[in-house]
Amino acid sequence: MIANLAFYLFSFILLASAVMVVTSRNPVHAVLFLILGFVNAAVLFLLTGAEFLAFILAIVYVGAVAVIFLFVVMMLDVDFVALNEGFQRYAPVGALVALIMFIELAFIAGNWAIAPAGGADRMFPTPDNVTSSVALGNLLYTSYLPVFQLSGIVLLVAMIGAIVLTHRDRKRSLHQNLSAQHARDPKQTLALVNAPLGQGAALPAKQTHEETL
Amino acid sequence: MTMPFWDTDTGIVILTLLKTLALVVPLLIGVAYLTYFERKVMGAIQLRKGPNVVGPFGLWQPFADAIKMLMKETILPTGSDKVLFILAPMITFGLAIIAWAVMPVNNGWAIANINVGVLYLFAVSSLGVYGIIIAGWASNSKYAFLGALRSAAQMVSYEVSMGFVMVTVLILAGSQNLNDIVLAQKHLWFAIPLFPVFIIFFISGLAETNRAPFDLAEGESEIVAGFFVEYSSMSFGLFFLGEYANMILISGMTTTLFLGGWLSPIPFAPFTMIPGPLWFIFKVLICLFVFVWVRATLPRLRYDQLMALGWKVFLPISLVYLVLVAGVMEYSGLLAHA
Numbered sequence: 001m002i003a004n005l006a007f008y009l010f011s012f013i014l015l016a017s018a019v020m021v022v023t024s025r026n027p028v029h030a031v032l033f034l035i036l037g038f039v040n041a042a043v044l045f046l047l048t049g050a051e052f053l054a055f056i057l058a059i060v061y062v063g064a065v066a067v068i069f070l071f072v073v074m075m076l077d078v079d080f081v082a083l084n085e086g087f088q089r090y091a092p093v094g095a096l097v098a099l100i101m102f103i104e105l106a107f108i109a110g111n112w113a114i115a116p117a118g119g120a121d122r123m124f125p126t127p128d129n130v131t132s133s134v135a136l137g138n139l140l141y142t143s144y145l146p147v148f149q150l151s152g153i154v155l156l157v158a159m160i161g162a163i164v165l166t167h168r169d170r171k172r173s174l175h176q177n178l179s180a181q182h183a184r185d186p187k188q189t190l191a192l193v194n195a196p197l198g199q200g201a202a203l204p205a206k207q208t209h210e211e212t213l
Numbered sequence: 214m215t216m217p218f219w220d221t222d223t224g225i226v227i228l229t230l231l232k233t234l235a236l237v238v239p240l241l242i243g244v245a246y247l248t249y250f251e252r253k254v255m256g257a258i259q260l261r262k263g264p265n266v267v268g269p270f271g272l273w274q275p276f277a278d279a280i281k282m283l284m285k286e287t288i289l290p291t292g293s294d295k296v297l298f299i300l301a302p303m304i305t306f307g308l309a310i311i312a313w314a315v316m317p318v319n320n321g322w323a324i325a326n327i328n329v330g331v332l333y334l335f336a337v338s339s340l341g342v343y344g345i346i347i348a349g350w351a352s353n354s355k356y357a358f359l360g361a362l363r364s365a366a367q368m369v370s371y372e373v374s375m376g377f378v379m380v381t382v383l384i385l386a387g388s389q390n391l392n393d394i395v396l397a398q399k400h401l402w403f404a405i406p407l408f409p410v411f412i413i414f415f416i417s418g419l420a421e422t423n424r425a426p427f428d429l430a431e432g433e434s435e436i437v438a439g440f441f442v443e444y445s446s447m448s449f450g451l452f453f454l455g456e457y458a459n460m461i462l463i464s465g466m467t468t469t470l471f472l473g474g475w476l477s478p479i480p481f482a483p484f485t486m487i488p489g490p491l492w493f494i495f496k497v498l499i500c501l502f503v504f505v506w507v508r509a510t511l512p513r514l515r516y517d518q519l520m521a522l523g524w525k526v527f528l529p530i531s532l533v534y535l536v537l538v539a540g541v542m543e544y545s546g547l548l549a550h551a
Contacts, residue, residue: 002226032297051328052332055329056332059335059336062340063340063342063372064339064372067346068369070346071346074346074350131329132328133328133389175517178521
């Protein structure tokens with residue numbers, strides 16, 4: 001009984017927050033509703049017994065991806081008046097896209113059939129009384145190993161690509177070489193001078209940027 | 214045949230509520246007295262007396278502070294996002310409390326003894342950043358926003374190495390259940406074979422809780438008070454208490470993952486008779502003392518140093534150590550195959 005109540009409660013919140021993502025005027029609010037949606041999706045996973053997936057969803061999407069989302073959206077300077085300007089012009093096109101999507105979705109939903117064995121699987125999400133993370137690991141590291149490794153490589157390539165695209169050495173950037181700094185000894189940087197009265201100390205010879213590192 | 218009351222739906226709900234109460238009330242008192250503990254320890258380190266006026270040895274000081282905080286006026290800055298502004302401290306404090314649901318304080322004494330306890334803790338601590346970002350944005354103030362951005366980048370960076378350290382612990386214990394992890398340390402605390410990553414975990418914990426020397430999110434000298442500049446009264450109080458609750462949480466995590474949880478450090482007669490929760494509290498107190506000690510000793514890091522430490526030192530070390538531990542466990546045949 002409690003599980004059923006929880007299911008309806010969290011699916012309702014999930015759907016409501018999904019609607020709010022689309023309709024809220026403030027983009028930051030939209031992202032926050034998206035996060036609420038993610039959390040509720042994780043809870044739904046939890047209710048079906050997929051605890052590993054639930055927490056991975058929370059960690060990866062809510063804890064990392066959505067933070068970056070929120071970061072970017074908060075930095076945007078959104079002009080709400082300009083945002084609503086072209087509404088009447090673009091509304092018909094938007095409505096057309098929405099209609100096509102709706103027909104497609106209705107088509108899929110109308111032809112949806114659940115495999116006969118699926119119902120039995122649903123009752124026992126994890127086989128043989130092992131925890132869901134063990135069950136998942138047994139699949140990922142045996143039957144699906146090549147696909148799993150391949151997706152890892154795709155992510156690696158994406159990461160290297162992002163670094164290559166954004167990394168540039170501005171010649172004047174003031175980064176430090178910590179080990180070079182620690183390896184310095186006082187003689188290189190410090191000179192004690194007895195300045196004669198009325199003359200002051202002579203300036204040391206100019207050092208290059210590399211030497212001062 | 215009738216079911217016993219505690220197995221019915223209503224019974225389970227009531228039992229869980231009672232368990233939660235039994236955990237949260239001592240925890241909140243602990244949070245209040247941690248502020249007192251910190252001020253006393255810092256006072257001793259800095260050759261001062263610390264709070265000593267309100268009550269015997271200043272023991273009523275936390276309550277005096279709480280009453281003062283409640284009596285202050287709540288100020289909502291103009292141009293702030295009112296709902297989010299009030300929600301942010303609640304998120305911070307709430308997350309610091311709900312993480313305790315899976316923490317075992319004795320054998321089997323957790324509100325929820327779930328299979329993926331470590332993942333739960335990691336998920337909750339990774340959500341902690343939202344309270345801070347939302348506070349910074351909703352305040353509509355540049356200092357608060359800068360503090361929030363700093364803090365978000367910092368927490369996301371240190372979480373990565375923290376995650377790898379947790380995976381290393383999982384490999385040694387062969388389970389994600391916190392109760393099993395503690396029981397796996399019966400003969401050897403994980404702090405000993407995993408000493409380098411234990412240190413990394415604790416330092417990352419300092420960074421996760423925005424404590425000195427990683428408290429750049431509230432760097433007084435540059436951005437006034439960072440993300441909670443605009444907060445007053447009890448909403449400020451919730452941030453303040455949330456920070457201390459998070460400290461206790463990180464200390465509890467360190468105790469559970471590395472210091473043998475509720476297990477007695479000396480496994481024979483007079484010591485094993487001391488109940489487990491007392492050992493747990495004792496170990497948490499030692500971790501908290503180190504938190505305060507670090508705050509009173511070390512100066513704040515510069516921002517680029519903080520990022521360099523997280524990404525260029527901690528991440529490679531924890532990653533290599535993870536591979537090393539996994540390799541040793543696999544080839545020595547100690548790995549617990551499920």
